[in-house]
Amino acid sequence: MSVNKLILGDNFEILKAMESETVDLIYLDPPFFSNRNYEVIWGDEGEVRSFRDRWAGGIDHYITWLKERVVEMHRVLKPTGSIFLHCDWHANAYIRVEILDKVFGASNFRNEIVWCYRGGGASKMDFGRRHDTIFRYGKSPQHIFNADAIRIPYQAEGMGRKDDAMWGKHKGTDKVYKPNPLGKIPEDWWLINALNANDPERIGYPTQKPTELLERIIKCASNEGDVVLDPFAGGGTTVAVADKLNRKWIGIDQSVQAIKVAELRLHRQTDLFTSIYANSYALQLHKYDYDTLRHANAFEFESWIVHQLGGTSNTRQHGDFGLDGKMPDNTPIQVKRSDNIGRNVIDNFFAAVQRSDKKLFAKNVAEKKPVGYIIAFSFGKGAVEEAARLKLKESVTIELVPVDKIVPVAKKPAVTVEVNELSRDTKGFHEIEFIAVGQSEVGIEFYSWDFAYNAEKGFRASVIIDRDGKQQAKLKAGYHNIAVKVVDNDGLEGLEVIKLKVNGMVRVE
Numbered sequence: 001m002s003v004n005k006l007i008l009g010d011n012f013e014i015l016k017a018m019e020s021e022t023v024d025l026i027y028l029d030p031p032f033f034s035n036r037n038y039e040v041i042w043g044d045e046g047e048v049r050s051f052r053d054r055w056a057g058g059i060d061h062y063i064t065w066l067k068e069r070v071v072e073m074h075r076v077l078k079p080t081g082s083i084f085l086h087c088d089w090h091a092n093a094y095i096r097v098e099i100l101d102k103v104f105g106a107s108n109f110r111n112e113i114v115w116c117y118r119g120g121g122a123s124k125m126d127f128g129r130r131h132d133t134i135f136r137y138g139k140s141p142q143h144i145f146n147a148d149a150i151r152i153p154y155q156a157e158g159m160g161r162k163d164d165a166m167w168g169k170h171k172g173t174d175k176v177y178k179p180n181p182l183g184k185i186p187e188d189w190w191l192i193n194a195l196n197a198n199d200p201e202r203i204g205y206p207t208q209k210p211t212e213l214l215e216r217i218i219k220c221a222s223n224e225g226d227v228v229l230d231p232f233a234g235g236g237t238t239v240a241v242a243d244k245l246n247r248k249w250i251g252i253d254q255s256v257q258a259i260k261v262a263e264l265r266l267h268r269q270t271d272l273f274t275s276i277y278a279n280s281y282a283l284q285l286h287k288y289d290y291d292t293l294r295h296a297n298a299f300e301f302e303s304w305i306v307h308q309l310g311g312t313s314n315t316r317q318h319g320d321f322g323l324d325g326k327m328p329d330n331t332p333i334q335v336k337r338s339d340n341i342g343r344n345v346i347d348n349f350f351a352a353v354q355r356s357d358k359k360l361f362a363k364n365v366a367e368k369k370p371v372g373y374i375i376a377f378s379f380g381k382g383a384v385e386e387a388a389r390l391k392l393k394e395s396v397t398i399e400l401v402p403v404d405k406i407v408p409v410a411k412k413p414a415v416t417v418e419v420n421e422l423s424r425d426t427k428g429f430h431e432i433e434f435i436a437v438g439q440s441e442v443g444i445e446f447y448s449w450d451f452a453y454n455a456e457k458g459f460r461a462s463v464i465i466d467r468d469g470k471q472q473a474k475l476k477a478g479y480h481n482i483a484v485k486v487v488d489n490d491g492l493e494g495l496e497v498i499k500l501k502v503n504g505m506v507r508v509e
């Protein structure tokens, strides 16, 4: 199982469920304490709920809210791990004294990093506020610090003096100081440009942090293969950089939009393969997509759903009387990855259960406990009647368990696309408008577009966040594959691919 995970949910709940001392580095960029609407980035249910949570009271409330999470972060860090907490003038003084010094211990404070950037718009009554604070604490004095991985040229970041003026014999001693060929370790103030509106890194949401900032943090405080956690993942800067630097990663966010944006970003960057069974990385949403489960690899699905029910799966794919797993008390489980299960499945299972362990069968009957469990997407009338007959006539209980009683399942949203030609120019370019309309019972969050869709490579968004589902593109004569994804409030997504022939006229094939 891979550690790489994007998890939708309140980080407090997720952190509490994580094992102790399993993470090497935590970077967190929590919402600042500003009580401003701009603090709400995504505007979906999850984020607004979290915003209200923090704002139920003043600064004390905010500090309590954050502190209980930092306590859990401290627990999940390995003794060699460190935390980088990103904040600004709104609450940095409180965060250092009231949270970090108390949870990590003042002696484990390592740096107050000042991230300086430029930007317009300042009050005429104050100095422009153009820095954020990043507190760095180790869990113990043995924390990782890879100085050589983050060295920069001596003159970098504005303060360097000429190398040759600096080095030589130290006054009054025989000691000769030489420059390190790898450069200097950066000071605790960092000049890294914030992303401007047109930066190619920009995904389309306001609090996105530059990858350069995260590169320095991840390189210095972790090694390849280590686990990096971002409990306020946002659009996934930390996890995208961690992945590029061959670290394992876990990103948590309470907003469906944030998680989906992070996912689309990872796809754009790499050939990562998503799966609920965690091959390359796992995506944990509140609900599972019916089609994905229904058509997933049968053996993987069986062992996963048995595990979700609380049992263990059989390691053998065949034999075992066709049984797929057992509960902790050894009561057998069978999984059928289909709908409308018929009567014959119940009868065959009944026979198999009796043969597989006669003693256990007799014991379960005597104690009026289920003799076995059958998991399926749905059960037909014949199966339900047969289970009822066995119970009534033979005092044998076979528990029929629909998948959606074990895990929440929903159908993914549907999407249709309207294509209109708006104009064409003399050079043969056609201006085309695309209007996508998604349908979901829980509401549509946003659309994403891939204007050069390649089924083998998968969906690589050219436009990641489009809240209205409307795009215009200038296309040349030829064939074009255009894909649109629609994401609903549960984080489930529908995909529509349009094959467009542009040749004197525009035709959807």
Ligand SMILES: C[S@@+](CC[C@H](N)C(=O)[O-])C[C@H]1O[C@@H](n2cnc3c(N)ncnc32)[C@H](O)[C@@H]1O
Binding pocket: 009, 010, 011, 012, 029, 030, 031, 032, 041, 042, 047, 050, 051, 207, 208, 209, 210, 231, 232, 233, 234, 235, 236, 237, 238, 252, 253, 254, 255, 258
């Ligand atoms: C400032 S943004 C992080 C931006 C991120 N560093 C980036 O570069 O994209 C803060 C994020 O915290 C999320 N958030 C707020 N409260 C949360 C909670 N209780 N659990 C998980 N995520 C939360 C918000 O949805 C938002 O995406």
